[in-house]
Structures are given as C-alpha cells and as structure tokens.
Amino acid sequence: MHCSRIRTALSARLDGEEAPPGVTPGGLAAHLADCRDCRQWEARARVLTAHLDRTEDDPAAVDALLAGLRSVSAEPAPVRPGAVDTDGGRAG
Numbered sequence: 001m002h003c004s005r006i007r008t009a010l011s012a013r014l015d016g017e018e019a020p021p022g023v024t025p026g027g028l029a030a031h032l033a034d035c036r037d038c039r040q041w042e043a044r045a046r047v048l049t050a051h052l053d054r055t056e057d058d059p060a061a062v063d064a065l066l067a068g069l070r071s072v073s074a075e076p077a078p079v080r081p082g083a084v085d086t087d088g089g090r091a092g
C-alpha cells in the first residue's frame with residue numbers, strides 16, 4: 001500500500017473521520033509496523049492536530065502548521081548514500 005494512502009487514512013483517523021475505502025485498521029497497523037517514515041509522519045501529525053485544537057481561532061497559526069505538515073507528507077525523504085541515523089528526539 002502506498003504511503004500517501006496510509007497518511008490520508010491516518011489524517012482522517014486523527015480528525016475522527018472515516019478511513020478512505022480500502023484502508024482497514026489492520027492494514028494501517030501493518031504498514032506502520034513496516035514503515036518508519038509513516039510512523040514519524042503520524043507522530044508529527046498527532047502533535048500538529050493537538051496544536052490545531054488550540055489554534056483553531058488563529059488562522060495564521062493553522063496555516064503555518066498545515067504548511068509544515070504538507071512539507072512532510074509530499075514525498076518520502078530521499079535516501080542519501082552513507083546517511084546515518086542520527087535524528088535525535090526519538091520518542092519512546
């Protein structure tokens with residue numbers, strides 16, 4: 001299953017909406033177990049959603065948050081040869 005489809009479903013779930021047709025909770029869980037990019041995306045989306053709940057009266061803040069989310073969801077990050085896994089701040 002494509003990451004973009006998974007992320008659409010994750011976003012819908014965070015918003016309390018129905019998942020898109022063809023995306024099951026089991027399918028989501030299986031993909032997340034297998035795809036670190038989508039796990040990170042979901043973690044970020046959760047944070048942004050929490051912020052949105054607090055900033056819904058502030059359109060500029062919402063715009064900024066959504067812009068940040070879009071920049072993450074557009075494409076999976078390119079894999080650089082020799083890149084090492086040094087991203088700190090790993091949750092859990």
Ligand SMILES: [Zn+2]
Pocket residue numbers: 002003006031035037038
């Ligand atoms: Zn994925």
